[in-house]
Amino acid sequence: MSATRFDVAGVSVSPDHYIDGRRVACVDTFECVSPIDQTRLGDIASGSLAHVDAAVTAAALAFPAWAALGAAGRAPYLQRFAEAIGRRADAFATLESSDAGVLRSRMAHGVVPRAMQNITWFAEHALTLQDRVIETPQARHLVRHDPAGVVAVITPWNSPLMLATWKIGPALASGNTVVLKAPEWAPLTSSLLADCAHEAGLPPGVFNLLQGSGAVTGAALVSDARLARISFTGSVATAKWIAKTAAANLVPCSLELGGKSAFIVLADADLDAAAATAALMYRNAGQVCLAGTRLLVHADVAAAFTERLRAQVEHLVVGDPRDGATEVGPIIHMRQLERVQGFVERAVAGGARVLWGGTRHPFGAQYFAPTLLTDLRQRDEIVQEEVFGPVLTLQTFGSDDEVVDMANGTDYGLGGVCYGNEAHAIAVAERVRTGFIWINSFGIRDLAAPFGGIKRSGVGREGGDWSFEFFCDVKDVVVPKQPFKASFSHR
């Protein structure tokens, strides 16, 4: 490992790429700055075209042997990979709260165990992937899932460890090799992930990490014609660019993008439960793609619901994400903070009323107060566009038809939440056009279930069998049932 490692609150981090089983240093670097107090955490490698070429070459060379191991041969490596993550649970929590502002409490109890499962669950599930056999009168079809080749994984800053492992797990388990491009605003836990891969003894080239900007390193990676798949999580604008670039090489993409999900509160909802769940939308300072940020509340219960939510929000602890009591941390970057503030200011200038928040929070330079805006029209920018900050909107409705129209009335279609009598809530949820919707709950994500969005929220599904469908090439081995007689008239 490189001698250039630096220290973040007692955790040693490599600033370098990880290519072909070793650390690769870089002359060009960029600064990694903490969103908590703007301290410089370290200088990180900034990948060039040559680094991208080296990483894809290493992954391509490693692919045949890794694929040939089969699911059973790969499983022990992946088990060790997950165990190495588990051994560093505290270090992952320290780093992701320091560079991404993710709540330390959430890392320890949610993200790190889930990151381990992302690896082990798919490794075990790959063992159960049998050839599907289709019998017809004339043939037996042995339908196989073959690994596709080199997979590029590109992740955003808001949950780097969880999102990287969610893609790397199934990609590696199904026999592909991986090049991960880490998010430049939160690069540290991806570097620790490379330490884990190394410690687990993954063969050189099976897992590679590139650090660097999207514009240079990311763009060069997705332009590489040797890729078999691109799995991307991030913004709509970047996804469009990646899809266009990948199309030039006919590389299939899975795109997990932004959201503007509805949080529906029907007149027959348990308002205390609905308000407690709605307050969770401020967690991670609202920088959560699947948050239900548009509160759509039946007019008959809007006042009672709003007061309950206000009571919840008054008790939210805004502060340092490294402190276990904190519930709302910083905004990732000053640019993002200004973007959030701009959305709120334009909404207010257009007639929106601030029920609470609406300004920066005094805790620190990159903090924004949990905010609720009302008096909105469906066409308003703040109702239509993803803010990605601690800003919720509240609109009221009078009928199921009206709330379904409002929920469906944006270009996004990632998730949703529906509180109400269960049968009623399911009936409404079935009419909302999204990739998923939670009934009287939020955030339940089982690895066996499909995840993804429609419209501007994404293309494709990952999770369970859907991950394997994406990361594998489906091949039909056709075995005739009668002796085959070659003939030009044969179909």
Ligand code: NAD
């Ligand atoms: P982003 O699109 O700016 O960046 C995401 C990643 O893409 C980064 O690693 C970046 O370096 C890279 N990138 C940027 N330009 C690139 C290019 N030209 N070629 C290749 N790679 C490039 O997104 P972000 O601001 O980091 O993340 C926030 C967005 O991610 C929000 O819209 C959020 O909703 C979305 N998100 C979606 C999900 C989901 O599962 N649907 C999960 C988390 C975040």
